[in-house]
Amino acid sequence: MASFPHARYKTIDLARLSSIGIGPVAEVFMIEEERYPDDGYLIGAANNILFGNDLPPLMKLSKRYDFIHIRDGLLHIGAATPGGKIVSFCKKHDIGGFEFLSRLPGTLGGMLKMNAGLKAYEIFNPLVALRTRHGWQIKETIPHAYRTTGIDEVVFEASFVMKNAFDTAKMAVFEKMRNNQPADPSAGSAFKNPPGDYAGRLIESVGLKGYRIGDMAFSGRHANFLVNLGRGTFDDAVSLLTLAQARVFNRYDIRLEREIIVVAKHY
Numbered sequence: 216m217a218s219f220p221h222a223r224y225k226t227i228d229l230a231r232l233s234s235i236g237i238g239p240v241a242e243v244f245m246i247e248e249e250r251y252p253d254d255g256y257l258i259g260a261a262n263n264i265l266f267g268n269d270l271p272p273l274m275k276l277s278k279r280y281d282f283i284h285i286r287d288g289l290l291h292i293g294a295a296t297p298g299g300k301i302v303s304f305c306k307k308h309d310i311g312g313f314e315f316l317s318r319l320p321g322t323l324g325g326m327l328k329m330n331a332g333l334k335a336y337e338i339f340n341p342l343v344a345l346r347t348r349h350g351w352q353i354k355e356t357i358p359h360a361y362r363t364t365g366i367d368e369v370v371f372e373a374s375f376v377m378k379n380a381f382d383t384a385k386m387a388v389f390e391k392m393r394n395n396q397p398a399d400p401s402a403g404s405a406f407k408n409p410p411g412d413y414a415g416r417l418i419e420s421v422g423l424k425g426y427r428i429g430d431m432a433f434s435g436r437h438a439n440f441l442v443n444l445g446r447g448t449f450d451d452a453v454s455l456l457t458l459a460q461a462r463v464f465n466r467y468d469i470r471l472e473r474e475i476i477v478v479a480k481h482y
C-alpha cells in the first residue's frame with residue numbers, strides 16, 4: 216500500500232469480534248492518523264455486521280479514538296468509544312440524555328452511522344456536530360432518520376449537548392427492556408420496522424419465529440433477532456434473511472429492509 220508506508224495492520228478473528236459470531240480471520244488496517252485507504256470498509260465493534268467469507272479490505276479506528284472529555288460546555292467523544300463507557304462517564308458526571316445507551320452494544324462511530332436508539336431515543340438527539348476528514352459538520356447538515364443517516368465518511372469524533380441530570384430510573388427501564396431480548400449471539404434486529412408495523416410481528420405471522428436453518432434461526436423469543444445457535448454460517452444466515460423477505464413480501468406486499476449490514480464481496 217504505497218501511500219501508507221507505515222500502515223499498521225491487526226489480525227482480527229471476526230467470528231470473535233462480531234456479536235453474531237460469524238466471519239473469517241482478517242488483516243485489518245488500523246486508522247491512527249486520520250488517513251485511510253478509499254477502498255477500505257470501516258468496522259466498529261461489529262454488533263450490526265454479518266461478515267461473508269470473501270471480504271473487501273477492512274479498516275478500524277485505533278484506540279486513539281477512544282476518549283471522552285468535556286470542553287467548552289460540550290461533551291466530546293471519540294468514535295471508537297464503547298457505549299458502556301459513555302453511560303458510565305455520564306453517570307459519574309451527572310449528565311442526562313445517554314441513559315438509552317445502557318447495554319446497547321457498539322462504539323460511538325457505529326451508533327452515529329446507524330442512528331442507533333431505543334424507542335424515541337436516538338443518538339442524533341443530543342448530537343451537536345461530528346468530525347470527518349473534511350472537518351466538523353453540524354447535525355443539521357447531516358440527513359438522518361430512523362436507523363439511517365447520510366454519513367458516508369469515517370467519523371473520528373463528535374460533540375454533544377450536556378444536560379442535567381443522569382436519570383437512574385430511566386436507565387433501569389431501558390435495562391429491563393434488554394432483559395426481554397434473546398441471549399443467543401445476534402446482530403440485534405435483523406430488519407427495520409416498516410412504517411406502522413413491526414418486523415418481528417410480520418416474521419412471526421409468516422411462520423418463521425423459531426425457524427431454523429443449520430445453526431441459524433429467527434429466535435423463538437423475538438422473531439426479528441437472527442441468532443447463532445452454535446456453528447451458524449454466513450450462508451444459512453443469508454438464506455433465512457432472504458426467506459423472511461420473500462414470505463413477507465408475498466403475503467403483505469411489504470419489502471422488509473435489512474438492519475443487519477452484510478459485508479461481503481460477493482453476495
Ligand SMILES: Cc1cc2nc3c(=O)[nH]c(=O)nc-3n(C[C@H](O)[C@H](O)[C@H](O)COP(=O)(O)OP(=O)(O)OC[C@H]3O[C@@H](n4cnc5c(N)ncnc54)[C@H](O)[C@@H]3O)c2cc1C
Nearest residue numbers: 259260261262263320321322324325326328331332370403
Ligand atoms: C444484542 C444486540 C442488541 C442491539 N440493540 C440495538 C438497539 O436497541 N438499537 C439499535 O439501534 N441497535 C441495536 N443493536 C445494533 C448495534 O448495537 C448498533 O447498530 C451499533 O450502533 C453498532 O455499533 P458498532 O460499533 O458495533 O458498529 P458496526 O456494527 O461495526 O458497524 C455498523 C455500521 O457503522 C459504520 N461505522 C462504524 N464505525 C464508524 C465510524 N467511526 N464512522 C462512520 N461509520 C462507522 C460501519 O461501517 C457500519 O456501516 C443491537 C445489537 C445487538 C447485538
